[in-house]
Amino acid sequence: MTLVTSILMTSGAVAGVGLACGIALAMAAKYLAVKEDPRIGDVTELLPGANCGGCGYAGCADYAKAVVIDDVSINLCAPGAQSVIDDLAKYLGKASEQAEKTVAKVMCGGNSDQAPRKFLYNGVADCGAAHAVGGGDKSCRYGCLGYGSCSRICPVSAIEITDTNIAVVHPALCIGCGACVRTCPRALIKMIPASRSIHVMCSSKDKGPVVKKACKVGCIGCTVCTKLADGAINMEGPLAIVDYSKDLDNEAVVEKCPGKCIVKE
Amino acid sequence: MKALNALFKFKGGVHPDYNKDLCRDQEIKTMPLPSVLKVSMSQHLGAPATPLVKKGDEVLRGQLIGDSSGFISASVHAPTSGKVVAVEPAATATGASCTAVSIEPDGEDKWIDGLKGIDNWENANKKDLVEAIANAGIVGMGGAGFPTNVKLSPPPEKKITTLIINGAECEPYLTADHRLMLEQAQKVWDGCRIIMKILEAEKIIVAIEDNKPEAIQAMEKVMEGTDLNASIAILATEYPQGAEKQQIFSTIGKEVPSGGLPMDVGAVVENVGTVTAIYDAIVKGLPLTERVTTVTGGVIAEPGNVVNRIGTSFQDLIDFCGGFKSKAAKVIAGGPMMGFAQANTATTTTKTTSGILCLGPEKACSYESMPCISCGRCVSACPMKLVPSELSQYLEAEDYEGAEEINVMDCIECGCCAFECPAKRPLVQHMRQGKAHVMIKRRAAQAKK
Amino acid sequence: MSQTVIEYLLLILGAVLVNNFVLTRFLGICPFLGVSKKISTALGMCGAVIFVMTLASAVTWPVYYYVLHQDGVFGKDLTYLITIVFILVIASFVQLVDIAMKKFSPKLHGALGIFLPLITTNCAVLGVSVLNIQLKYGFLKSTVFGFAASLGFSVALLIFTGLREKIDRANPPRAFQGVAIALVTAGLLSLAFMGFASLVK
Numbered sequence: 059m060t061l062v063t064s065i066l067m068t069s070g071a072v073a074g075v076g077l078a079c080g081i082a083l084a085m086a087a088k089y090l091a092v093k094e095d096p097r098i099g100d101v102t103e104l105l106p107g108a109n110c111g112g113c114g115y116a117g118c119a120d121y122a123k124a125v126v127i128d129d130v131s132i133n134l135c136a137p138g139a140q141s142v143i144d145d146l147a148k149y150l151g152k153a154s155e156q157a158e159k160t161v162a163k164v165m166c167g168g169n170s171d172q173a174p175r176k177f178l179y180n181g182v183a184d185c186g187a188a189h190a191v192g193g194g195d196k197s198c199r200y201g202c203l204g205y206g207s208c209s210r211i212c213p214v215s216a217i218e219i220t221d222t223n224i225a226v227v228h229p230a231l232c233i234g235c236g237a238c239v240r241t242c243p244r245a246l247i248k249m250i251p252a253s254r255s256i257h258v259m260c261s262s263k264d265k266g267p268v269v270k271k272a273c274k275v276g277c278i279g280c281t282v283c284t285k286l287a288d289g290a291i292n293m294e295g296p297l298a299i300v301d302y303s304k305d306l307d308n309e310a311v312v313e314k315c316p317g318k319c320i321v322k323e
Numbered sequence: 324m325k326a327l328n329a330l331f332k333f334k335g336g337v338h339p340d341y342n343k344d345l346c347r348d349q350e351i352k353t354m355p356l357p358s359v360l361k362v363s364m365s366q367h368l369g370a371p372a373t374p375l376v377k378k379g380d381e382v383l384r385g386q387l388i389g390d391s392s393g394f395i396s397a398s399v400h401a402p403t404s405g406k407v408v409a410v411e412p413a414a415t416a417t418g419a420s421c422t423a424v425s426i427e428p429d430g431e432d433k434w435i436d437g438l439k440g441i442d443n444w445e446n447a448n449k450k451d452l453v454e455a456i457a458n459a460g461i462v463g464m465g466g467a468g469f470p471t472n473v474k475l476s477p478p479p480e481k482k483i484t485t486l487i488i489n490g491a492e493c494e495p496y497l498t499a500d501h502r503l504m505l506e507q508a509q510k511v512w513d514g515c516r517i518i519m520k521i522l523e524a525e526k527i528i529v530a531i532e533d534n535k536p537e538a539i540q541a542m543e544k545v546m547e548g549t550d551l552n553a554s555i556a557i558l559a560t561e562y563p564q565g566a567e568k569q570q571i572f573s574t575i576g577k578e579v580p581s582g583g584l585p586m587d588v589g590a591v592v593e594n595v596g597t598v599t600a601i602y603d604a605i606v607k608g609l610p611l612t613e614r615v616t617t618v619t620g621g622v623i624a625e626p627g628n629v630v631n632r633i634g635t636s637f638q639d640l641i642d643f644c645g646g647f648k649s650k651a652a653k654v655i656a657g658g659p660m661m662g663f664a665q666a667n668t669a670t671t672t673t674k675t676t677s678g679i680l681c682l683g684p685e686k687a688c689s690y691e692s693m694p695c696i697s698c699g700r701c702v703s704a705c706p707m708k709l710v711p712s713e714l715s716q717y718l719e720a721e722d723y724e725g726a727e728e729i730n731v732m733d734c735i736e737c738g739c740c741a742f743e744c745p746a747k748r749p750l751v752q753h754m755r756q757g758k759a760h761v762m763i764k765r766r767a768a769q770a771k772k
Numbered sequence: 773m774s775q776t777v778i779e780y781l782l783l784i785l786g787a788v789l790v791n792n793f794v795l796t797r798f799l800g801i802c803p804f805l806g807v808s809k810k811i812s813t814a815l816g817m818c819g820a821v822i823f824v825m826t827l828a829s830a831v832t833w834p835v836y837y838y839v840l841h842q843d844g845v846f847g848k849d850l851t852y853l854i855t856i857v858f859i860l861v862i863a864s865f866v867q868l869v870d871i872a873m874k875k876f877s878p879k880l881h882g883a884l885g886i887f888l889p890l891i892t893t894n895c896a897v898l899g900v901s902v903l904n905i906q907l908k909y910g911f912l913k914s915t916v917f918g919f920a921a922s923l924g925f926s927v928a929l930l931i932f933t934g935l936r937e938k939i940d941r942a943n944p945p946r947a948f949q950g951v952a953i954a955l956v957t958a959g960l961l962s963l964a965f966m967g968f969a970s971l972v973k
Contacts, residue, residue, distance in 0.1 A: 176666050177664075177666040178689075180689040180690075181749045181752045182719075182749050182752045182753060182756060184721075184756060186756050186759055186760065187749075187752050187753070187755065187756040190418075190752075190755050190756065190759060191418065191664075191752070192414075192417070192418030192663065192664065192665070192666055193414060193417075193418030193419060193420065194418070199420060210721075243759075
């Protein structure tokens with residue numbers, strides 16, 4: 059058999075088998091096709107792909123499916139922020155929505171220098187576990203225990219446990235997924251607009267004298283800040299809370315706070 | 324009435340040093356009224372009671388100061404007469420915070436008027452008896468604090484065949500129940516008869532561990548000649564023989580199903596302390612205002628079993644028992660296996676404070692925990708047939724779904740696994756952590772529905 | 773028990789334990805390492821592999837003997853094309869199964885579907901098909917052998933996944949975390965399976 063013949067024979071045979079398979083597949087693709095909305099794939103492409111679960115769905119593909127089929131709100135993707143909202147709006151032909159970049163913040167300033175421990179804790183280094191033992195070893199019942207449950211759950215390692223045993227979120231790294239908010243057993247972490255800089259760094263619901271005994275930088279409920287803040291700070295029991303939906307320009311609240319718990323960053 | 328050895332024995336368990344010699348021969352003493360009684364509104368399982376008094380009010384002993392606030396809740400009564408000096412949050416023995424009513428005794432110790440027992444309770448209505456128990460604020464005094472009136476009102480489809488009286492007192496160091504059976508055996512037995520009247524069970528078994536032979540004898544004497552189908556079961560001394568599910572298995576050989584309750588196998592278990600409180604409530608009409616607490620431990624000068632009013636601070640009890648003779652490293656509310664360590668001695672007693680254990684530095688050492696070596700000792704020890712080594716690995720990795728699948732919710736937190744572990748792993752803490760997270764997840768799922 | 777039954781039982785035993793496809797022949801390592809993180813995904817993979825390998829063995833056998841062999845349709849000895857043609861056939865077949873499964877059983881497709889593309893060019897599937905020819909097995913024997921091979925793969929995968937799950941929970945040193953310790957474990961498991969060496973001649 060000549061070289062040409064054998065090459066032709068080989069290619070012919072393989073081509074023949076290939077053609078047979080190809081026809082079988084084409085027929086299958088035509089007659090056994092299943093309709094699936096092609097938009098789901100496109101929307102998944104538009105999302106950041108972090109699969110962080112911050113939107114409340116099991117990953118980006120799941121959120122894409124919800125957006126396309128169940129017409130779910132398009133502003134649930136925190137890591138995607140405004141650009142993703144705009145892309146989704148454009149693709150789906152909807153009106154775009156405004157979203158402010160939010161980051162997490164640990165609303166407690168009582169590190170080991172300011173708030174001592176009330177007993178020696180010997181056990182699992184987890185905030186939930188520590189909170190279950192005698193209400194936590196920190197002198198303040200509401201403060202940050204510093205055992206790192208939030209730090210470990212953060213998908214982008216944006217939370218640091220400082221050497222003064224308190225959790226601090228680095229806003230530049232935070233993608234706003236909210237996992238730390240759900241993990242903190244004392245519900246200390248809040249999502250705040252990234253642009254704001256004045257915060258009340260205390261979450262204690264105890265009365266003034268109790269707070270003073272427990273921590274040097276706790277909110278004692280004196281209400282001085284509420285008078286200076288023009289409605290942007292309100293009292294909830296003995297604790298002052300910033301209302302981030304209102305503007306807060308008066309920086310005097312920081313100096314005038316006798317408890318030294320209001321900071322500007 | 325001859326006591327007989329129990330027929331069965333639960334799987335697992337451990338044998339810690341019992342150290343009961345410190346207090347087993349100490350007669351129950353009553354301590355004088357302290358300078359203030361801080362009565363917590365949460366002395367029981369379930370919703371805390373709602374305070375009914377405010378600062379400045381005058382109260383009498385037995386007066387209702389906290390109202391039962393739900394199906395699973397109990398009332399709280401003033402332990403003495405005096406003036407309410409504060410109604411504010413206070414730390415409980417477990418470290419939680421709950422409203423507490425502080426009363427300054429006026430020294431008269433006057434009972435409120437109108438407290439009357441039920442004459443002729445043998446022929447009284449079941450419902451009246453249960454209501455009297457509810458009004459007296461009686462809860463399980465073995466430690467759990469489950470409202471007794473709820474326990475004694477099982478739904479009609481759950482037929483109760485056996486009443487088991489828990490005289491095991493398996494925790495080391497504690498002797499309060501032992502002394503109660505020795506000194507007040509008749510009262511205990513009369514209380515048992517009252518409960519039999521309410522439950523209409525087929526038989527009653529008084530379960531006592533074999534390290535309390537005198538208590539067994541005392542109960543044998545008072546139960547002589549009864550026409551109830553009664554018996555005394557001698558249980559092998561082992562921890563946790565006094566745990567409800569284990570005791571049911573040891574006495575009647577039935578296993579309470581996973582996630583189930585004793586009434587699912589037709590049993591109700593009551594602690595001897597609760598039984599005496601029921602007697603006082605039904606026969607004398609007295610609400611629950613005091614209990615016997617064992618104050619013990621190597622550093623206490625004169626350990627003993629003390630009757631104290633609810634709301635007495637630990638420090639007052641310790642002072643009554645001679646104070647500390649050497650430095651105390653740990654003050655535990657309860658026993659060494661399941662008790663709660665306290666941050667200070669300002670915590671006050673509740674209806675469920677069975678003991679105050681004060682340990683010195685040699686006995687209360689802390690260990691560095693190491694990785695699991697899969698030795699399996701914890702598996703042999705677990706009375707609930709769980710696998711603590713695997714569970715703790717799941718929980719260390721924070722895999723709560725996996726832990727739920729291998730039954731972390733069945734853990735009774737008895738401490739046998741941690742007791743046995745050669746790597747000194749904080750197993751019980753892991754279990755609590757797991758259970759807390761599973762409960763959070765279940766509540767969130769329930770809320771979504 | 774008849775001779776044939778014993779013969780087939782030994783064939784299965786041989787493929788599962790003695791000459792395990794993953795641990796002794798070192799075929800199919802990609803899905804072995806890739807899908808062994810969780811038992812639930814591993815089970816799905818096992819199901820898909822058993823399905824594909826058994827049917828692939830059954831499909832490729834007639835392709836060899838009726839197309840490539842000189843007694844086949846073309847009348848010429850084209851057996852040297854075995855690798856290309858088998859890959860072509862297997863890939864198309866798996867794709868066909870994928871389409872059919874999606875149409876007829878969406879539930880099954882949800883469970884196994886993602887693994888099908890993974891198995892398509894899996895060397896274990898091609899390996900068993902080629903082995904069937906090399907060992908000159910008949911049609912029934914080839915299919916049983918394919919089934920046994922996939923069974924062996926499943927056994928190895930499930931054991932390995934169980935081990936991996938436990939090891940990952942035990943927090944290995946940083947340098948060993950993930951695939952590193954997995955490979956060490958696979959090596960040790962392979963050594964362990966060498967113990968079956970003389971079980972079946």
